Amino acid sequence: MRNAVRYEVPMPRGVRDDRFELETQAGAQAASTLAVDVIYTSEAGTRSALKTAWALARGLGARVCLVFVYAVPYALPLNEPAVSLPFLKANLAKLASGFPGEASVNIYLCREPFATLCDVLRGSSLVVLGGRVRWWVTQERRLARRLKKLGHHVVFVESR
Numbered sequence: 001m002r003n004a005v006r007y008e009v010p011m012p013r014g015v016r017d018d019r020f021e022l023e024t025q026a027g028a029q030a031a032s033t034l035a036v037d038v039i040y041t042s043e044a045g046t047r048s049a050l051k052t053a054w055a056l057a058r059g060l061g062a063r064v065c066l067v068f069v070y071a072v073p074y075a076l077p078l079n080e081p082a083v084s085l086p087f088l089k090a091n092l093a094k095l096a097s098g099f100p101g102e103a104s105v106n107i108y109l110c111r112e113p114f115a116t117l118c119d120v121l122r123g124s125s126l127v128v129l130g131g132r133v134r135w136w137v138t139q140e141r142r143l144a145r146r147l148k149k150l151g152h153h154v155v156f157v158e159s160r
Helices: 025-033 043-060 085-097 113-120 139-149
Strands: 004-009 035-039 063-071 103-110 126-131 153-158
Touching (some): 004 085, 063 113
Parallel strands (some): 035 063, 126 153
């Protein structure tokens, strides 16, 4: 990864009623390799994307991974962002814990967000993005288009 710092947010492992379980050992190994990546765009957009990602993950037997990329200004050290790291971790954990199943939450502090996303996402990943639909091209739509050009499978979810 080029010039980025990764933080993984530990999620509480509470048992939920609608949590899915894999029944076979081969299925468990397949689920560890399959992932639905949700890229944080906005609070409402990410909430909508997570709903869709959970449905996809349940159908595929995959895990959900929330990816938050934060661009640290060059005036600050890379490991000291302008926003408090505990604050970011708490907000993302709260956002991801409101849905069934387990998710991993990763925060990437970097200088160039798109280059970091390219490094983080595996080849032809299943990516879910949420955002508002406008008549003009929004940042979320632009990101979805760029990821599709790189060969990723992108699902765009409209948020309200």
